[in-house]
Every structure is written in C-alpha cells, then in structure tokens.
Amino acid sequence: MHKRIEFEQNQTLLFIGDSITDCGRRELPYAPLGCGYVHFAANFLLAQRPHLNLNIQNRGIGGDSTRDLKNRWKTDCIDLKPDIVSVMIGINDLWRKYGETPESQLRHVAPVEYEANLHDMLAQLQDACSSQLILMEPFMFCDDAANPMLADLPAYVDIVHKAADKFGALLIPLHTNYTTLKDKRPADQWADDTVHPAAWAHAWIAQQWLQEVIGSD
Helix, strand or coil: CCCCCCCCCCCEEEEEECHHHHCCCCCCCCCCCCCCHHHHHHHHHHHHCHHHCCEEEEEECCCCCHHHHHHHHHHHCHHHCCCEEEEECCHHHHHHHHCCCHHHHHCCCCHHHHHHHHHHHHHHHHHHCCCEEEEECCCCCCCCCCCHHHHHHHHHHHHHHHHHHHHCCEEECHHHHHHCCCCCCCHHHHCCCCCCCCHHHHHHHHHHHHHHHCCCC
16 A cells, blocks of 8 residues: 555644755745745645644755755754654755866765765654655756766665665655656756756646645545
C-alpha cells in the first residue's frame, strides 16, 4: 500500500529548502508561505482539512545548498519541533559547479558531500523529533540531452531516493514525473532558466506533492 502522511489536530507542517520553496515568503505580498508550490499545496491542504487547525511554516531561503541548510537546520527546523517536515534541496549544490565565477564554483557541493549533509540533517531530526518526513527530488525542467548539468542531476536524485529509504521518508518524484511529460510542452515554458518554475509549474509541483502526501481524496 502506498504510504501517506497521517495528519492530526494542531500539527506543525514545515516546508524547508531553497528559492523554489522560499518563493518570496518573506515579502509582504506573499508572506508567510510565498507564492510558489508551498502556497498552492498548503492552502489546498488547509481548505480540505480546516478542522485540523494545521500550523504550516515555510523556511525556504533562496540560494541555499545543503551546506547552508545544515548551518540553520537546528534553528529553522529542529527548534520548531515540527510534526511533518518536507525537504527540497539540492539543485544549488549542483549548479554552482557550472557557475561563472571561481567563488561560485567553490560553493559547489559534490554528490559525496551532498549525501553526507543530507544524512546528517535527517539523523539530527530523527534523534530530536518524531517527525514524519517528506523528501522531494531536485529537478531541472530541461529537454536538452547534451546539457552537462542535467547529466549530473541523476546522482543527486539517486541520493534522495536512498535517503528516503534509509529514513523512512515519503518520496515526491518530481524530476522522475517531469521526464514523462517533457515532450508535451517546451522546457522554457516550465522555467525560463530550467530551475525556477513558472506559476503554473509551481502548481504542478504542488499537485505532485499532494498526490503523494494525501492521494486524490
């Protein structure tokens, strides 16, 4: 049977990650959930289960890699004592390998460090809280088979799959699902830079999250 998240009264659900999660959540027009997939997924969930009085938090920060997230993990995750944690992180770890400056390239996080950082954070959370865990694949909206960053991405996706198995997390297969649709609409309509989704693509991400987390009920 497919694993789902069991929501209960007054639980705290935390979304955490990089700019795709952040999505303006600290700007007045979009606070506190941002204007991206968190906004869509959270508000649908609240509308569907108003009786549960869920406390939904967004702690995404643009530009974060797992190094950055690890540095704020206690403050922005563990100290909140979340009942459910949804993590999407990794694309900044990868793309800085292809940065235009030496400073950017120094911030590249290779797969071996990415895995170590991710496992360290999840182990800390497991030790401190009994949180239910959701892991989202890092993704690129790209249909160019010659793109070197796209060629490197599966190593990071595979690490997330292994972490989900190790820590008993629910997996959201974003990049995997996109690859089944990439021939139906040009990649630059999903995101003009392959990474930051258009508004409708954020809604698509929210759909993937909701389908895995609560199903179609």
